[in-house]
Amino acid sequence: MISPEDFIKDIRSTFGRYPDGSKGCLKFAVILAELYGGYLYYNSNHVICRIGGSKFYDIDGLFSLDRDDNGMRIDFGYLPASSFGVDHFMKSFDLDWRWKERLERVM
Secondary structure, three states, X not given: OOOHHHHHHHHHHHHOOOOOOOOHHXXXXXXXXXXXXXXXXXOOOOEEEEEOOOEEEEOOEEEOOOEOOOOOEXXXXXXXXXXXXXXXXXXXXXXXXXXXXXXXXXX
């Protein structure tokens, strides 16, 4: 199977990046979690996917939880999405009913 890193690169080179504020981060994280057996994490602003126990990903690839672009240590405040519950995401991200079962599987 293709690695998460290569899958993300292929998606970005084929379709580009979803627009900021489009809520695409949730849908992309769900797809990653379904493909690679991952789980969602959320910080009230962005959704990422944990794969393999300690690696986190979003549309830009490997996501660092403890460093910013300048290498400075920061706290992003990400929590397991299950802490918020499926209904929170259904309402906050204005998802149709087809996403509910998918969210339940990856939380």
